Amino acid sequence: MTELRVEPKHMTTDGGAWLLVLSSVFLCNLLKILLPSCSSIISRFLQKDAEQESEMRSEIQNMKQELSTISMMDEFARYARLERKINKMTDKLKTHVKTRTAQLAKIKWVINIVFYILQAALMISLIWKYYSEPVTVLPSKWLAPLERLVAFPTGVAGGVGITCWLVVCNKVVAILLHPFS
């Protein structure tokens, strides 16, 4: 009875393994394509100073317009004061932008690193899981004379090993997603 109960379960995992690997690879590749936009969205959420920056920009613009209306000869003191103010504001904006850019780069870097770590972890766990178990099994004569290569590292005759399937999936998914990348 126990054998009868175990067998169908084993069959279902075997049946889904190829799809699981394929979907993992697909998701990883898709995320890799979407990573730049994802990181920019995340950084936008994390950085709330962008509004302040735009306010500063508009303020500088206004002051510059005002400066253009003032005659330097007639109202030198006012002109100089305003110019100093513009310079001060510009410097502040520059520092702000510099800080924000550095922060943005850092966020993007962290997101990339996290993504690659997660991807590596996923791949390693898949390889770990299907190290001795083929993702799918075919009649061994179909894969002759490459059955050993295809079955690596499982050693099951006619089985498709995780390494071979990962390579194939990566290649096919890369071809499929190439127009979108």
Next chain:
Amino acid sequence: MEPDPVEGEGCGISRHEGVGGVAGSSPPLTGLPASQRRAEIRRRKLLMNSEERINRIMGFHRPKADDDSHSETKLQLEQDKPICLPAPVSKRVVLGDTVCSLSGTADHTSSLADHKGEKIDLFSKTHEVGSDGSSELRQRNRGELFDVPQRPPRHGLDQYLSRFDEAMKLRNQLMNEKPSQENGNAVEEFDSFHIFRLVGCALLAIGVRVFVCKYLSIFAPFLTLQLAYMGLSKYFPKNEKKTKTTVLTAALLLSGIPAEVISRSMDTYSKMGDVFTDLCVYFFTFIFCHELLVFFGSEVP
């Protein structure tokens, strides 16, 4: 050549530097004031340095038969020694030492140290040759050292210049390609023949799974298809496939491997890549079809 009076004063020009061809052709500096003499000395030194550098780049040592007795004896030794020198020992041979064996002894090191001034050219040259790993260049160097009196160094210069031209062309090509690759990568990779191949492989996989594969290996029809593609490739318009110029190709070119050989090997490499892509698509489609058939077959009573 008469020794220059200024050089004799020891104004910072080493003996080694003084053997350059530039110094030999310039007039003596006795009648000039001190500042002009100094400027002239500096100019000569700079010119000699550049000549030395050129020699080092070209990979040969220009012998100064007139006044450099050290280099003369060294060349003499090299001409006398070639019989006792084993072929694969390139570094020691080119160093021009009296030692033939590879084993570095203390005497050998000291002799090297004694003649360090004279051998700096050769040493740097051998280092360069050793690092780039080109046997042809190594042979050329050795040959040039042995044949210095017979063969003019002009040959080496011409060869170097031609290679340099090729490298520059390659570089320009690379510079021109970079923006176009960014824009037209999709066009380059998915030309009509490529798409045809991929679609053909997928269709064949479906056909093989449905009809053929019960008695055959699935790779046999794939190989047949690849043979067919080889024949069919003639009938497809060949869009100008730009050779991908990489650092590797540039290095191979500079190390003396003919451009034709490199382009052929690159072509073969790209063809292998295409076949591998086809195989992946074929295998994937086959497995996908198989799993679908198994799934629906199991569902249907």
